[in-house]
Amino acid sequence: MTPPTATVLLVFGRGVTRSGDGYVLTPGSAARVHAAAGYVARHGDEFLRAGAEGRPARIVFSGGWAEAAEGAARPPAGSREGDLMLREALAAGLDRWADLHAETRSRSTLENVLHVAEEGLLPPGREPLGLVSHAWHLPRIRFLTAKVLGRRGADLVDVPAGGGDDDFSRRGERLAYLASRMALLGAREPGTLLRRERRMIGWLRRAERVLRRPAPVTAPGSAELLERVTSTRSALDGRV
Numbered sequence: 001m002t003p004p005t006a007t008v009l010l011v012f013g014r015g016v017t018r019s020g021d022g023y024v025l026t027p028g029s030a031a032r033v034h035a036a037a038g039y040v041a042r043h044g045d046e047f048l049r050a051g052a053e054g055r056p057a058r059i060v061f062s063g064g065w066a067e068a069a070e071g072a073a074r075p076p077a078g079s080r081e082g083d084l085m086l087r088e089a090l091a092a093g094l095d096r097w098a099d100l101h102a103e104t105r106s107r108s109t110l111e112n113v114l115h116v117a118e119e120g121l122l123p124p125g126r127e128p129l130g131l132v133s134h135a136w137h138l139p140r141i142r143f144l145t146a147k148v149l150g151r152r153g154a155d156l157v158d159v160p161a162g163g164g165d166d167d168f169s170r171r172g173e174r175l176a177y178l179a180s181r182m183a184l185l186g187a188r189e190p191g192t193l194l195r196r197e198r199r200m201i202g203w204l205r206r207a208e209r210v211l212r213r214p215a216p217v218t219a220p221g222s223a224e225l226l227e228r229v230t231s232t233r234s235a236l237d238g239r240v
Contacts, residue, residue, distance in 0.1 A: 005043045006130030006157040007050040007098065008123060011036050012112055012141065013063020013081030014134075014164070023079040025088065028134070029063070031164030033088045036132045039159045040097050047097040056123035057098040061085035062112040064105050080104040109140060110180075110197050113148045114190050122149075128157050135160040136170045140177040147184060147193065179204075 014028030025033070036059055040047055050057040063081025065074050077083070082102035089100055101121050106112045116122060122129070129151055131141050138158050146152040183200040187193050 003157050004128045004154065005046040006128040006159070007043075007047050007055065007057045008127050009036050009039065009059045009098075009130040009132055009159065010112075010116060010122070011059065011061045011085060011132040012109065012137065013061070013085060013106070015063075016065060016075060016079065016081055016084060023075045023084065025081070025084045027164035028161075029081055029085060029164075030088065031161040032132050032134070033061070033085050033092070035159055035161035036089065037092050037094060039130065039132070040094055044097055050127075051098070056125070056127055058101065058121075058123060059089065059094060059098045060101045060103060060116055060121045061089065062103040062106055062116050062121075064107050064111075077104070082106075108197065109137070110144050110148075110193060113141075113144050114193070117148055118190070126155060128155060130157045130159045132159040133161060134165050136165070136173045140173065140180055143177065143181060147188065148190070 011032050014032055015026040016023045016029065017026055040059075047057045061082045063085065065080050074080070082104040086100055086102040089095070094100060103112070103115050103119055103121055106115050129145070129149075131138055131145065133141055135158075138160065142152065142156055142158075145156060179200055180197070183196045184193055187196055
């Protein structure tokens with residue numbers, strides 16, 4: 001069965017990096033903007049028709065800055081993930097097909113969804129919502145979107161990005177997804193969701209510190225476990 005066309009897209013940031021005196025998108029963030037542009041190019045008629053009929057045609061770019069949960073200095077306004085993705089989208093001419101918006105406060109995937117909802121950036125109604133990210137990230141996005149927005153199943157359309165990712169993130173994402181499902185079990189209220197996520201990240205940090213302590217004998221498999229804990233924490237800290 002062919003999935004419906006989504007004329008509302010939510011694009012998730014993948015980090016920014018310093019370049020000289022400024023900031024640029026990481027290859028992962030750029031790949032997600034390119035995925036959104038490719039999707040619009042394939043479905044341009046539907047986007048134009050939606051606008052002509054008064055239905056929403058909108059693309060929201062969501063992301064703050066990498067490693068914010070660890071206290072890294074935030075980039076200045078205009079240099080965060082959402083800002084730079086929006087700038088690239090404008091350069092690609094996507095504003096011809098849809099209204100473009102940016103959310104720039106988020107430090108994790110959960111915050112992406114919560115802040116977009118809080119700022120009212122998604123139009124009302126039940127138009128299909130396209131989720132733009134790497135394929136390994138989409139299961140956790142779907143889980144969190146169901147939690148926060150009550151959207152699931154056919155309401156959501158996966159728009160996977162290609163390229164600009166790495167093995168480290170892919171390995172950690174499965175554990176990040178499972179950790180989120182356990183830590184957020186039964187939670188719905190935004191404050192509760194955020195508190196539980198922060199506690200979960202705190203636990204992962206403590207586990208990482210313990211695993212990094214020198215020991216007389218290295219336990220079998222401890223290096224792999226450390227890598228998994230580190231990559232999972234990185235995912236939940238907002239680097240994906």
